[in-house]
Amino acid sequence: HPYAATPEIFTLAQALDHAGTRVRVLxxxxxxxxxxxxxxxxxxxxxxxxxxVAVGETIELPFPGGRRRRDLEPVRAAIQRQSRSTGQAIVRGSSGASGSSTFIVGRGGADTEDVLAQLGERADNQIYLVEAMVDVxxxxxxxxxxxxxxxxxxxxxxxxxxxxxxxxxxxxxxxxxxxxxxxxxxxxxxxxxxxxxxxxxxxxxxxxxxxxxxxxxxxxxxxxxxPRVNGATYPLTLRERLNAARRRRGQPEIAAFATGTLAARARSFAQLRETLGDQIFTHAAGAGIVPYATGCLDHGACAAVAFAPTRQLALERFAEAQAALEAAWAAPSCA
CATH class of the missing domain: 3.30.470.20 (ATP-grasp fold, B domain)
Structure with missing residues (x-):
């Protein structure tokens, strides 16, 4: 299962096949x-x-961005229509992940002019969804x-x-x-x-x-x-595999987890494990932290999942792990 089934993945699989390694892309x-x-x-x-779907509409511009002020008038009009019921509207480019092309207009967000100015500086979307914003x-x-x-x-x-x-x-x-x-x-x-x-x-x-x-x-x-692997894929899969092992051992299943990104100055998994100590997951405890995507430690962070009996305890475990890492940064080092 690739992160996403892009043309590049199939090209790589074909190249490996020609080199004698059979690869099946799922x-x-x-x-x-x-x-x-x-x-x-x-x-x-x-x-x-x-x-x-949300109450809203789709706006297609003549081209991405706005060379002239009136180019974005259809978006302005849509914002006015969709914000009438709740006082807020959400504007989303048709493409873009992790909120990279998402804008909130109204309470808790920007005003219409600011959003239109930002859209005018972008060239990544020609089609926008403008929808009424609700309290989630x-x-x-x-x-x-x-x-x-x-x-x-x-x-x-x-x-x-x-x-x-x-x-x-x-x-x-x-x-x-x-x-x-x-x-x-x-x-x-x-x-x-x-x-x-x-x-x-x-x-x-x-x-x-x-x-x-x-x-x-x-x-x-x-x-x-x-349409890809996302932030929940690995934790869900890991929980399933850990619980399979726990069932074989006669241990209770892991009931909850919380995931996120840990900021860390450790530059290897070994350093991270040493800092977290007994906060690392063990089957004996049935709870704890599992760091992953540790290749990102070179950039000062890595993903992690905190397993626990309840959601609240999982969130607390995650916060405790971040606090331990921050305390390790603050501790004076010995020359």
Whole structure:
């Protein structure tokens, strides 16, 4: 399973095959993956198969950016329409990951003129989604896998953590979404449609759950699709494998985890392990920290998952690990 089934992955597999190493790419048509990565196409597909999306509209500009002030007038008008109900609007470029092309207008965000100025300086999107912004109660990610034989399996559902509005900072398991069952059905429906379009491999579905103002009841809609491995893939897979080992040992299963990025000055896993000490996960404790993507330590950070019996304890474990690393930085070194 590659990070994403891009044309480059298939070119690499073909080169390895020619060199005598047989490689099977567990992914579908790269063109289907590229289509699934376009937010406006996913919005249209979701509506076509009955999956709810945010109240909003799609705006296509003559070209990316704005050479003249009036070029972005369609976006301005859409912001005015979509912000009437809640006082906020969200503007998202059709392409772009991790909030890189996402802007909030209104309370907690920028004003319309600031957002339009930023859009005018960009050249990465010609199509934008402009939607009414709601107060998010929880934003679950449902991670599915479309196998080469067409079967669809669920790896699990996590709640996304945010470093700032709409910028992903990690995941928490299990999800607390009240409409989790409905979301699972919507995700499977859309996954089936994408499979029929030629997609295969890992895929994440981001939903938003919020309280409906008139009734007070929970409501939910699809926010976007991640046609690739995402931040929940490794922790969910690791939990599954650790629990398989714990079942064989007769130990209770790991019930919760929290993930994120640890800032660290360690330059190797050995240094990181030494600093964290008994905070590292062991089967005897049934809890603790598992660092991964440790190749990023050269850049002062690495991903990590904190396993624990509950969500709150997992969050506390993660915070304790970060505190231990910060204390190690502050400690005087001996010459």
């Amino acid at each position: 992914g579908g048509d790269p063109a289907a993956g590229a289509r699934a990565d376009q937010k406006h196409l996913i919005r249209a597909r979701a509506l076509a198969v009955g999956v709810p 109660a929880v934003s679950p990610n449902l991670h599915l896998r479309i196998e080469p034989d067409g079967s669809i399996t669920s790896l699990g559902a996590t709640d996304q953590r945010w470093r700032r509005p709409l910028v992903h900072a990690g995941n928490i398991y299990p999800s607390t979404a009240r409409l989790a069952d409905a979301m699972d059905g919507w995700a499977r429906t859309l996954a089936g449609s994408l499979r029929d379009d030629g997609y295969a491999g890992d895929i994440g579905f981001d939903f938003v759950e919020h309280r409906d103002a008139p009734t007070g009841e929970p409501r939910a809609f699809l926010a976007e699709v991640n």
